[in-house]
Amino acid sequence: MRATLTNSMPAAQTIPVTVLSGFLGAGKSTLINDLLSDPRMADTAIVVNEFGDIGIDHELIRLDQRKLMVTTLGCICCAAGSDIRTSLYELHEAAAKDSRLSFSRVIVETTGLADPAPLISQLVPGYAPAFGLRDHVVAHRFRMAGFVCAVDATTTEKTLEQHFECLKQIAFADRIVLTKTDLENNADPDNERLRAQIRHLNPTADILDRHDGAFDIASLFQPRGYVTADRGEEIEGWLALERVLAAEPTESDAAARDKRHGATIGNFAFTHDVPIAPADLADFLDVLTLMADARLLRLKGLVCVSDDPERPFVLHVVQHNVHPPRRLNAWPSEDRRTRLVLITHNLDHGTAKELLSTMTDAKKHQKIRSKVIVVAVCLLALIALGGVLSTYELAKAGIAAAMPAQQVPPSARSDIP
Amino acid sequence: MNGFVNPLARRRVPGYPEAIDRLKAVTREQLHLANDIVISVTELSCRDPGCPDVETIVAILTVDKKPRMIRFHKRIIEIDGPELAAALHEVES
Numbered sequence: 278m279r280a281t282l283t284n285s286m287p288a289a290q291t292i293p294v295t296v297l298s299g300f301l302g303a304g305k306s307t308l309i310n311d312l313l314s315d316p317r318m319a320d321t322a323i324v325v326n327e328f329g330d331i332g333i334d335h336e337l338i339r340l341d342q343r344k345l346m347v348t349t350l351g352c353i354c355c356a357a358g359s360d361i362r363t364s365l366y367e368l369h370e371a372a373a374k375d376s377r378l379s380f381s382r383v384i385v386e387t388t389g390l391a392d393p394a395p396l397i398s399q400l401v402p403g404y405a406p407a408f409g410l411r412d413h414v415v416a417h418r419f420r421m422a423g424f425v426c427a428v429d430a431t432t433t434e435k436t437l438e439q440h441f442e443c444l445k446q447i448a449f450a451d452r453i454v455l456t457k458t459d460l461e462n463n464a465d466p467d468n469e470r471l472r473a474q475i476r477h478l479n480p481t482a483d484i485l486d487r488h489d490g491a492f493d494i495a496s497l498f499q500p501r502g503y504v505t506a507d508r509g510e511e512i513e514g515w516l517a518l519e520r521v522l523a524a525e526p527t528e529s530d531a532a533a534r535d536k537r538h539g540a541t542i543g544n545f546a547f548t549h550d551v552p553i554a555p556a557d558l559a560d561f562l563d564v565l566t567l568m569a570d571a572r573l574l575r576l577k578g579l580v581c582v583s584d585d586p587e588r589p590f591v592l593h594v595v596q597h598n599v600h601p602p603r604r605l606n607a608w609p610s611e612d613r614r615t616r617l618v619l620i621t622h623n624l625d626h627g628t629a630k631e632l633l634s635t636m637t638d639a640k641k642h643q644k645i646r647s648k649v650i651v652v653a654v655c656l657l658a659l660i661a662l663g664g665v666l667s668t669y670e671l672a673k674a675g676i677a678a679a680m681p682a683q684q685v686p687p688s689a690r691s692d693i694p
Numbered sequence: 695m696n697g698f699v700n701p702l703a704r705r706r707v708p709g710y711p712e713a714i715d716r717l718k719a720v721t722r723e724q725l726h727l728a729n730d731i732v733i734s735v736t737e738l739s740c741r742d743p744g745c746p747d748v749e750t751i752v753a754i755l756t757v758d759k760k761p762r763m764i765r766f767h768k769r770i771i772e773i774d775g776p777e778l779a780a781a782l783h784e785v786e787s
Contacts, residue, residue: 392738438709438710441710441769444710444711445736477711511714511734514732514734514755515734515736518755521755521763522738522751542739
């Protein structure tokens with residue numbers, strides 16, 4: 278029997294859950310790191326959701342051992358079941374077993390491609406039915422307490438034209454934080470056009486600037502009530518439609534997860550055991566800078582470089598923005614391999630593979646380049662030799678023409694009329 | 695505030711919000727729907743082999759009635775008014 282998820286416990290006794298959304302590369306992990314370094318947010322548990330087969334985001338979040346974090350691969354928004362409820366239940370169980378792991382708030386960082394409707398319908402009472410004890414425990418212990426959307430000031434205008442998920446993420450938010458407003462390549466320095474566009478999609482959310490002097494990360498994630506009715510008719514319509522779609526017969530969870538993001542969205546994971554030469558990394562970054570465009574939705578990862586293998590580089594690329602690589606003082610975990618994740622839009626597998634191979638096959642490319650240079654030099658030499666010979670022939674012909682007629686052999690004059 | 699308006703600045707391309715408003719208006723007009731009836735327009739992606747990449751759903755959600763849904767195998771911004779009107783007539787007939 279299905280029961281509707283309800284929350285009977287008073288708000289003060291439940292643990293607030295705030296969703297942090299935002300399109301790929303909007304700066305969600307950076308916000309999480311800001312939050313975790315703030316002592317006021319010490320008792321925060323994190324749920325990180327990543328799109329793809331290899332988790333990178335959890336490595337990029339600085340977490341001390343007292344904090345709890347659950348990582349889910351795939352996409353919370355796609356799961357036909359209740360993945361987010363499973364994650365919350367895991368947190369609840371971990372804290373129940375070990376009091377040192379107790380927490381008083383949860384932040385759920387979604388993948389950048391997340392459609393918020395299925396996720397919100399799992400968290401807000403009255404939408405998705407509860408399956409079993411686990412869902413009832415979650416409904417009893419947790420409450421939705423805010424939806425923050427990170428908006429990249431440099432790319433969102435273009436992203437909104439291509440990706441409906443980006444529009445939905447903004448529309449669902451009760452707080453929107455503009456990121457990368459300090460970057461010089463921002464074509465709208467005062468962000469007036471972007472703010473107007475956001476207002477059109479979401480007239481009531483607070484819009485904050487992460488680089489504003491008054492910005493306070495703790496206030497951004499301060500628990501409050503999240504009432505879907507306050508978010509507008511569009512949100513209620515999407516949630517109602519989500520309920521209808523969820524009730525339709527579906528395939529397995531895994532199939533549903535794979536289906537939601539379309540064939541045009543690809544994800545490629547890359548791991549490499551051998552440290553990369555600094556020159557090869559530089560070559561790779563050069564290629565990236567030349568080719569990065571809207572098809573490269575996101576590249577992120579850690580690179581082990583041979584000059585100091587204990588200090589990896591963190592790479593971040595968002596569409597056409599190749600951010601300068603940052604060197605960490607140490608690896609965030611025991612795993613010392615180079616790991617990169619690419620999320621692409623309309624970019625074929627071969628091109629993505631070729632792009633990644635420029636880092637590891639640089640020696641091969643060097644050899645090919647050397648061979649090409651040798652062949653080119655040989656060709657040039659041949660051309661030059663040919664030129665010399667032609668000049669010699671021409672000079673010889675010129676000398677012959679300049680010779681007096683009587684010196685021309687009779688056989689050569691016989692065909693002259 | 696900077697009063698300078700850059701004449702070379704990129705103009706915003708009419709996109710999803712305008713297309714959604716248009717599809718809702720056509721639906722309301724064609725089916726003579728009252729303003730309190732919710733019309734929801736969403737775009738979903740699909741990776742199923744043999745299935746189109748993108749699906750748009752226009753749903754008419756009426757209390758105590760089975761939802762009516764029209765599906766297009768294209769993006770929201772690619773659906774024009776006459777195409778939606780024809781699909782609505784087909785569903786209603």
